[in-house]
Amino acid sequence: MAGAKRYIFLHGTVGCGKTTLLKSAAKACRQNVGRNPDLTGTFVTTFFFSSTTNQDFGLNDLLRYLLVQVSPLHRIPDALHEIYRARTKAFPPEAPDENEELIEALSEILTGTSHSGVPLAPQVYILLDGLDEIATLSECRKVTKFLNDLAALDLQTLRILVTSRSLQLTNPWQPAWDQHAIPGQEVARDIELYVRQIVSAELSHLNDDSQQKIITGLTGPKQTM
Numbered sequence: 465m466a467g468a469k470r471y472i473f474l475h476g477t478v479g480c481g482k483t484t485l486l487k488s489a490a491k492a493c494r495q496n497v498g499r500n501p502d503l504t505g506t507f508v509t510t511f512f513f514s515s516t517t518n519q520d521f522g523l524n525d526l527l528r529y530l531l532v533q534v535s536p537l538h539r540i541p542d543a544l545h546e547i548y549r550a551r552t553k554a555f556p557p558e559a560p561d562e563n564e565e566l567i568e569a570l571s572e573i574l575t576g577t578s579h580s581g582v583p584l585a586p587q588v589y590i591l592l593d594g595l596d597e598i599a600t601l602s603e604c605r606k607v608t609k610f611l612n613d614l615a616a617l618d619l620q621t622l623r624i625l626v627t628s629r630s631l632q633l634t635n636p637w638q639p640a641w642d643q644h645a646i647p648g649q650e651v652a653r654d655i656e657l658y659v660r661q662i663v664s665a666e667l668s669h670l671n672d673d674s675q676q677k678i679i680t681g682l683t684g685p686k687q688t689m
Contacts, residue, residue: 469642471615474627476646481654482627485646486510486593489625493589506587509533513594522603523610526592527566534573536584541576543569567610574619588622590614595628608637615640656683 476482490510497503511529513521535544547565551558576584592611598604611626615638637643659682663675670678 470620470623471641472625473637473641473643474625474646475629475643478629480646482629482646483512483593486591486625486627490589490591493591503587505536505585506589507534507585508589508591510591510593513592513597515594515597515599519599522598522600523563523606524566526607526610527563527570530590531566531570531573534570534585534588536573539578539584541569541572541584543572563606563610567613571617574614574622575617583621586621589625590622591625593627595626596630612638652683659683 474482474485487510490508493508497506497508509530511526531544535541543565547569573584574588578584595604595607598607611624614622614624618640656679659679663678667675667678
């Protein structure tokens with residue numbers, strides 16, 4: 465996430481470790497921000513699409529979440545104020561359902577500055593998992609278009625990591641995206657290494673033959689992260 469490429473797309477088969485890798489990247493980003501005073505004001509935000517726990521999530525849910533996560537407390541953007549005013553005219557207040565107004569508010573945060581010239585969002589990391597688990601094809605198209613539009617802004621202050629099973633999904637990725645496949649062989653090797661470490665530490669009282677049987681049973685071709 466700190467390299468020359470600011471927009472990264474990881475794809476691989478089920479269980480190859482995409483979600484684990486994304487969580488590790490988010491943790492590393494937050495730790496780096498916490499110990500580096502120069503990164504004060506940096507936002508690190510994660511969002512997980514899932515076909516089991518949030519089947520109906522789409523672009524609107526993603527946009528509202530991002531706005532909550534990256535909106536600076538010292539200066540609420542004008543576009544976000546306008547959304548609030550429009551939605552609180554009725555009772556109970558209505559949730560914003562127009563994606564364009566949310567995108568406008570998010571763009572204002574990512575590109576705007578305070579009255580003193582300080583960026584509203586000095587550095588933003590957006591990490592999205594499970595893009596292929598969006599419930600409908602139309603929502604998947606909307607999200608991928610939104611991500612491509614963000615990348616097209618070419619903001620030095622924005623970095624994005626996206627994971628998915630499918631390489632192309634429904635919209636071709638723009639050239640700004642650095643695309644990587646997660647090799648299955650490397651995943652299998654990592655799983656075996658991890659299992660061997662655990663068995664060696666926790667089951668050292670067993671003989672070598674018993675330990676090897678356990679390792680073999682836990683690292684077969686059908687095992688995943």
